[in-house]
Amino acid sequence: MTSAVSFQHVSRHFGPVRAVDDVVLDIAPGEFFAMLGPSGSGKTTCLRLVAGFEQPTSGHIEIFGETAEGLPPYRRNVNTVFQDYALFPHMNILDNVAYGLMVKGMPRRTRETKARDALDLVELKGFEARRPSQLSGGQRQRVALARALVNEPKVLLLDEPLGALDLKLREQMQVELKTLQRNLGITFVFVTHDQSEALSMADRVAIFNNGKIVQVGAPKDIYERPRTRFVADFVGSxxxxxxxxxxxxxxxxxxxxxxxxxxxxxxxxxxxxxxxxxxxxxxxxxxxxxxxxxxxxxxxxxxxxxxxxxxxxxxxxxxxxxxxxxxxxxxxxxx
Amino acid sequence: MTDTAAGTVHDRHGGLLRRISDTLFRHPHLLLTLLIAPPLLWLGIVYLGSLLALLAQSFFSIDEFSGMVKREFTLSTYAELLNLANVDVILRSLVMAVAVTLAAALIAFPIAYYAARYARGRWKAFFYLAVMLPLWSSYLVRVYAWKLILAKEGIITWLADKLYITWALDAILALPVIGGPSLSISYIGTFLVFLYVWLPYMILPTQAALERVPANLLEASADLGAVPRQTFWTVIFPLALPGLIAGSIFTFSLTLGDYIIPQIVGTSTYFLGQAVYTLQGTAGNIPLAAAFTVVPIVIMGIYLSIAKRMGAFDAL
Amino acid sequence: MRSERGHRAPRALSLAAIAGLLFLHVPLLLIFLYAFTTEEKSYQFPPPGLTLKWFGAAWERQDIWNALWLSVKVASIATAIALVLGTCAAAAVSRARFFGHDYISLLFILPIALPGIITGIALRSAFNIMDFDFSFWTIVLGHATFCIVVVYNNALARFRRTAGSLIEASMDLGADGFQTFRYVVLPNIGSALLAGGMLAFALSFDEVIVTTFTAGQQSTLPIWMLTELIRPRQRPVTNVVAIFVIAVTFIPILFAYYLTRDGEHVAGGGK
CATH class of the missing domain: 2.40.50.100 (RNA polymerase II/Efflux pump adaptor protein, barrel-sandwich hybrid domain)
Incomplete structure (x- = not known):
């Protein structure tokens, strides 16, 4: 079967820094995949390579069997939930969510209906006319999610999406995200430095260190059978x-x-x-x-x-x- | 490998704009070049080119008989610059610039200090605008205002008369060198107008520097037993100094280069700017005028390098 | 919040601050007063009488109208050029660190850091060398050169405050570079550009030193005023024009201040 995302010996160097170093990885369609590692381990760069914000220095990336390198982000059927949510401050919530459909040229009526449905999905009905600055952190996070999902991406990328939320909200969102992913059947690629988050949500986890993947496996495998001292140290205590x-x-x-x-x-x-x-x-x-x-x-x-x-x-x-x-x-x- | 052209995952449509966008995305350096080239060419050619051409001309000289510029390399123009009369102009301008800068620092500090540490909310906005508006309002109008004030029949003479201190005004005007027949025809007048016109340039960076002094630093100083006067001289003043120096860059440079103020309010002796203006205009001696402009450039170069070492650039 | 919150400033400090502000503003008030004086040969104080006739006299003077029209044209075109070039430069400098990055910032600031007379004489001698005739366009050329920095400073401050992830988010959602510029970048930097543009306009409208070197026979409004200051004809008419100039420069400055006041100072200083 074709992988949703396939990394074939992908490297991304910034000058002398090997941010991503010869990564081989296949993510299955419909999988909830977590990239876990300390900061600077290359997990976010990997995500940005899939989104198209970065281009590989060497290697080959495929998304659902089609070559991705060289393609700008706006040509990829992949959407991102940003760490700081990156909601457009000059637009209201409805326009934020409908943005992707608007730039594709969808008529106003259709795109607003779809955007309302997406807001409904993340339980934010009635917030359409507000500005991002008038929402709480958790609400912004949901808007960011709706704004990405409304485009029906093949792969949804989430860059530390729960990092800015407090503990209780974070646990609640973990459950909701997991349910959402299961219902939509979209491939989720989730970057985090929080091992309990990765273990509790993901179908499979990749552990990153120094630009390389140290281990890939189901959470239970990783937790009980760490391949190296680094994994054992980093995952659990x-x-x-x-x-x-x-x-x-x-x-x-x-x-x-x-x-x-x-x-x-x-x-x-x-x-x-x-x-x-x-x-x-x-x-x-x-x-x-x-x-x-x-x-x-x-x-x-x-x-x-x-x-x-x-x-x-x-x-x-x-x-x-x-x-x-x-x-x-x-x-x-x-x- | 899959035939990507027939793919359905990626969007491969779009018109010319989208294809241009693709190209720019794939070549970020091209985009950067396209953005930076026009302003760089403008300033590089129009401004820097003119400046260098001017400096080059300072190495030419004037033919004494024809009055035409001789385009051969010579240092004779610089030798001429060191004439007693010319050195006199340079020194007079320097003394004026120093006096204006010191006076501006003295007047600016209380305003900046008050605005930075005591003004709140609306008052703060008021202070900021009260300094900004004169800074940006018409230079000529502000010079003109002082012509009104300093005129022999103007408000100062009237005030002195009403307060029965005409004798004091006369005494000041009778002072050697800085006095004159009236305030508007004296170095005191020139000094006052310079001070007035450039003062906002001293206030703003000083205020900005003072704003950055964290309050807990003052609390720490007080906590460690310093009385307010000690806190001021050991904590606040050293931290405000970069701001004062940044402001002095403006007051100093602007005083050195101005030729309109001494022309409107002042004696008939020349300042640097007037000398340059007259030389390039009526005298037609571009080489000497160019050599004269090198003086403020060199002085400012030295000044800026000292200021940079003292961290004043962060306060700009 | 500062520790002095609730504390009162020492009396001496308050007095010095107030005296300083009065020193800055009282002279401008005199300009207004003298616009109404009946005495036209000298600056007699107090004015012997008050009249409104100078406003009418100024209205009738064709030379003022010509100068005003020239100033508006020059300022508009110089501002337009500065807006394009200053925004391009700010976009490039904020996007990336590249070779010569610091020198470029210095180059943009140089035209206002060096005394105006140097810019003026340099441009004049360059026009002479190249046999350019002094015209409307030589004035514009000079003004645009020092207006760029005002737009550049304002735009750069805003670019730095605008999160880079917004641009990425827009592209991620399917917008190409041009759409991103139109729907995301422009709305976010728009008010900073407006502020920068208005300041550039005010700067150009008021400029006299560089203009004396780059203008031929034409006179902009400041040049007209300079001539009146040196060889006065109807002195109070000059005051009427001065009041007008104050108004024309104050309004954009006030407006620019309110557009950029959240976290940004009106950048640029320097004339």
Missing amino acids: SNVLPPDFTQRTGGPGKWVSLRPEKITIAAGGMKPGSHAVEATVTSVHYQGAVTRVNTEAAGQAIAVSAPSSFGAVNIGDIVTLQWPADAFHAMEDEA
Whole structure:
């Protein structure tokens, strides 16, 4: 099947900086795809390459099987929701949403009907005559979404669309975006630096670092089987343990990741054997349902996420940390 | 690879404008060149070209018999520039420029300080406009206003008479060098008009610099035990200095180059601008006129490089 | 908000500020007063009597009408040229950093940074060298040169404030470069251009130093005034014209201020 978006050894250099470095990637039609990485990792540049704001230095990009490089943004059937929403300040909400249809030459009546439908879709009926400056952040975000969707794009690009919203609104929008995408069946490509957002919304996630894709996979794969130390570090708050440490505790003698929630704390006394280690509690952070306990075992810091019902541990306690035999996930040692 | 020409994903239609737009999009440097070329050519050819041609002429000289310009390289015009009479003109202009600049800084600072730190809301807009309007309003009209004020039969003489201080006015006019038969025919008059006309140029950058002094800096200074006078001299003044210097660039340069004010209000001795004007006009000595214009250019060049080092350009 | 909010300014400071503002404005009021004086040979104060006849006299003077018409034509065309060139330059400079970027900004500011007499004499000698006859167009050429910077400064400030993502959003939604310019760029920079254009007009309308060098026999309104200042005929008529000039320059300046006051100062200073 033809990919919705296909990157074939795509690079984008800015002078000596390799913002995107030999990226190979295929995004399936109808997929909710997230690009996750720290700032400057190349994820936004990848998005801009799809939108047409940037052109690749080398490599080949296809959108639904058709060559995209060299095409300006206005010739691509791809629309973007910008990080700052980029609503036109001199137009009201209806004209903002109808803009794409207007420049295509659609008659006023038709395009306004369609724009109203799009506003309806994002539950902003009745806001047509307002200016962007009169709306809240969440409302602007919806207008930006309606303005892009009204053009019926083949691919919708979202550049950190929830970044400017507060936590509660962000969680609500995550659910709504996911539902919307499922109902419309449009391919969504979503850029974020928030790993929980990526994991909770996307069908697949690509992890970016230094202009390269480090790992692509379903959220569960990425979370449980990080390919490298970087992924383990960046996605969730895994314990990344060095080879010599793991060898001493019955591990593979490689770098491994050990999820904090897979560790149980046994109150002192138990004999440390295989898959267990004696550790000193260095700090305790109550976080509601779980309590995070930071410990130190043989010079190695290990974080534990324990149910708060577990009982009290105090700083300085000697405890035994235990984990199932399959809890170690061995990783490639990236240079 | 798919035959893209037959594709349906991308929009490949559109007329001539769209194709031009495509070309410009694919060649951003072409767009940049198209945008920058016309203004650059205009200023490069019309302005810079004229300026360089003028400077080149300062290396020619005047044939003493025919009065025609001899187009051969010579430094004799510059030697002529160093005549006592010419140096006198240059020094007089410099002293005037310095005096005007200092006086302008003195008067401008309280206005700028008040506007930046105490004026709020409507008052602030009022202050800003009160400075902007004279700045942009007609230069000649403002010079003319002073001709009215300084005239022998004008308002100052009348005021002095009413206040029984005519003796003081006479005493001032009797001063050597700066005095004269009336205020409108004296260096004092010239100085006052220069000061009046260029004052707004000093106020605006000073105010802008003062606006940028964060309030918490003053609070920090007070918190650390400085009394207001110390805060002023150790915090506010040093931070306002770039603004004052930026303003002085204008007052200094404009005074050096002006030939209309001393012609309308002042003595019959020449300032730099008048010398240039007369030389290129009635005297027809373009080379010497050109050499004269080099003086303010060089002075301003030195001035600007010092100002730049003191960070005054950010306050412009 | 500043710490002095609610504090009162020291009395000495207030007095100095008020005195300074009076110094700036009282002379202009005198211009108005003298337009009504009955004394036409000298600037006697107080005026011996008041009359309205000079307004009629000014209306009858054909030389004033000719000068006014010339000034309006010159200012309009110089402003139009400055609008096109200044906007192009601002668009280019705001779009990208390129080789010589800083020097270009300096070049645009130079015509107002250097004394007007240098611009004037440079242009005059260049016209002489090239055997240009002094005409309407030589005046326009000179004025446009220093008007560009006013438009440039205003447009550049607005371009920098306008988010680049707006242009990208427009193209993303299917608008090509020309449509983006028409529907997004122009509406966003329009008021800044209007302000810059009005300031350029005021600047040109009032310019005298460069004009004395680039005009032939024609006289613009400021040149007419200069002649009257040096060799007065009916002194109060000059005042009537001065009042008119104040009005013609004040109104666009006020208007420009209100168009750009949010976050931008009316850029450009310098004549």
